[in-house]
Amino acid sequence: MANATMHDVAKLAGVSLATVGRVLHQNGYVSRENREKVEAAVRQLGYIPNSAAQSLKNSSSHMLGHILRFSPNLLFEQISQEVDRAAAQRGYSVLSFTKYESPGEDQRIVTEFISRRVEGVIITSILNFDPALVQKLLDAGIPTVRIERAPEHADRVLVDDLQGAREGAAALVRAGHRDIAYMGLGGNAQVERLRLEGYRQALEEGGLPLCPHLEQLVEDYSPQAGYQAMAALWAGPRPTAVFAAADSLASGALQFLYQAGARVPQDVSFMGYDNTLATLLAPPLDSVGIQAGPMGEAAVDLLLRRRQHPLEPGQPGKEILVPTRLVSRGTVAPSSRLSL
Amino acid sequence: MANATMHDVAKLAGVSLATVGRVLHQNGYVSRENREKVEAAVRQLGYIPNSAAQSLKNSSSHMLGHILRFSPNLLFEQISQEVDRAAAQRGYSVLSFTKYESPGEDQRIVTEFISRRVEGVIITSILNFDPALVQKLLDAGIPTVRIERAPEHADRVLVDDLQGAREGAAALVRAGHRDIAYMGLGGNAQVERLRLEGYRQALEEGGLPLCPHLEQLVEDYSPQAGYQAMAALWAGPRPTAVFAAADSLASGALQFLYQAGARVPQDVSFMGYDNTLATLLAPPLDSVGIQAGPMGEAAVDLLLRRRQHPLEPGQPGKEILVPTRLVSRGTVAPSSRLSL
């Protein structure tokens, strides 16, 4: 029942603990004969090292921690997968916690990470994660990296939202649209500011005026918010194209258009953002893709590299900017509205 | 930098290790005076126990393992969240692995679980997970529970798919539809058999004939498959209602209908299954909801209970059937086709 230990292996092979250790770690000299005896014993017993003992001895757990929050789109789930995969490839396992809004939650998670002696922590898209607790991790010698929403001073992996949004809106401009609406989150968090700014830059670069009534700023990324925003746009002077700063908003916007009987792209062109739900919607949407794979890899690498060169207090953190990738599926059509 | 140990606490408090232990575990007798000294020292040092040492000593890791596979819908992500949450509430952390199809993957994951001495493993919706490896877990004294796809003999948490599908199709029957199509996965895995069977039962109970050409069996749960299935249905004698055995299939079906210019529910009523994407689609879909919360809880509880009463070899595993919950959003309309 209980697992075999190195001791059992040594006894069965008729050698000492140290010899077993040498074979297992392939270091030091071991006679061919003993090596084979040990290998046979390992196989026969199905010996698997006890990682608690290893952790204790080496003070290294080979685990990373990941904190994220549930969200209405699939992006964080994707990032979670990719973080796990990247970690696995580097011999690490990931302890994930989904943060819920319950008092003491942050505290509990951080304590758990410290207790488990994780070797790094990834915080995905939670700007306000209690800074004192992040500091507590750093004090415990645990490097921390942020994905997507991050304070300036932290190590972080960000989406190139300015460029991404610019590219998304530019595609609409290039198709000849002049009345291009934007829907996205309000507030002045960096992510939202950059997406809006990218949209505006694209319009200006296309020689188009910015119309406040075409900028719908909503309160959250729910489909409902997208629905409302689209309803508002449809009531006023109608745009011929819409750029939604998240596929989840696009989802709601399409629900409104469906109900209103307007068709995409015949009646209005559409561009989404993040490329998570895009393939699931009707019609499948053009969307500015966020690349979860590279982000997960970058985060894990940054963390592991910090083990050699810890972030000195006061030093600015390292920022890795991951480019977006626009995917076209036919919801951007040439503008049919006469422009002269 | 490195964390304080019990030793540090003892020294600072001027007592022995054993006394610190007593305070920490609230057992044994400790004088009020010493208790307060220890508590003060713990606070001052920010002492957090090293769980590797605890695991080693207690041979119990307070971790569970979870294996799941990436899927095109959101169900498994939901289950993953709920498993994590249920485990956290019971003082356990979860080590999750997403299984990719790469050789040696199963082996690697199981070895990792045994090495970490997880106290139970949840396998979500992977019927063919190498049985020899599951046996290896059991041999190592690690109980295992399956979610959604499970061999008969295993402890398992299943969706009541027969009842769920019956209820979903029955809603269409009640609305007066006589030509109700089904789209779902072929093959004879239990999940798929039961959903199809539920659909058929509902039709029979409504006195409707079963028409083979209305049963579209596809190869996978992708939107593309749903699209194709809907195209096939739309080409033949058209149904007035469609029951999709997964929201991801519904997603593709709606894409086809959108393109074909048919409207839901005016031209065809629609019922989805699993209720994951339903709120994101246009129009938001009626769907038979799978309850990830109760499933996650049941799985964790089953696992933890097995620590007291291990599953004897030969004994049949325990099965927990979680009911579905139909959610209406207006895509089932009365049939307009004359029935007499």
Add this chain to the structure above:
DNA sequence: TTGAAAGCGCTAACAG
């Protein structure tokens, strides 16, 4: 009511 001490399984320095 308290402390000393053994040992969980593993690693690695040291002595042969």
Add this chain to the structure above:
DNA sequence: CTGTTAGCGCTTTCAA
């Protein structure tokens, strides 16, 4: 080339 040994940090028995 091989074996002995001292811990890593914690729990718990035993003796005081």
